Amino acid sequence: RKCILTGDWQNDLGSNMTISAVNGAGQFSGLYLTAVSATEKPILVSPLNGSQHVDNLEQPTFGFTVKWSFSDSTTVFVGQCFTDDHGKETLQTMWLLRDKAKSMDDNWNATTVGTNVFTRI
Numbered sequence: 001r002k003c004i005l006t007g008d009w010q011n012d013l014g015s016n017m018t019i020s021a022v023n024g025a026g027q028f029s030g031l032y033l034t035a036v037s038a039t040e041k042p043i044l045v046s047p048l049n050g051s052q053h054v055d056n057l058e059q060p061t062f063g064f065t066v067k068w069s070f071s072d073s074t075t076v077f078v079g080q081c082f083t084d085d086h087g088k089e090t091l092q093t094m095w096l097l098r099d100k101a102k103s104m105d106d107n108w109n110a111t112t113v114g115t116n117v118f119t120r121i
């Protein structure tokens, strides 16, 4: 089953993501509204940019980067779009959240890894 990422998605945390049109090269942009944050600052919508495989739209892999607009950190997501027999799509992803370390001495402790499942809203 074919999967193009354009549209609205929600993950198991309740974070929402809107992906714009995917161009011929597979590139896309969008917006990410996280449900959680490590910072005390108010959460704001943040821009994302990424690309998916479009040469073969059968369960394509993709990646995208979120540059958080309310903190100094960045998250990269990588994953694959799976479609079940009923046509229901899920994005199975893993992410790396990079916080801004105060110094090189804190570099070891600045990256968090996790998994994430998105479904269409």
Ligand SMILES: O=C(O)CCCC[C@@H]1SC[C@H]2[C@@H]1NC(=O)N2C(=O)OCc1ccccc1
Pocket: 011, 012, 013, 015, 034, 035, 036, 037, 038, 039, 068, 071, 072, 073, 075, 095, 097, 114, 115, 116, 117
């Ligand atoms: O704090 C900052 O500096 C900026 C904001 C960082 C938000 C992070 S990025 C990975 C994680 C958090 N939001 C989100 O949707 N995540 C995610 O997808 O986690 C998936 C998940 C689902 C259930 C349980 C735990 C994690």
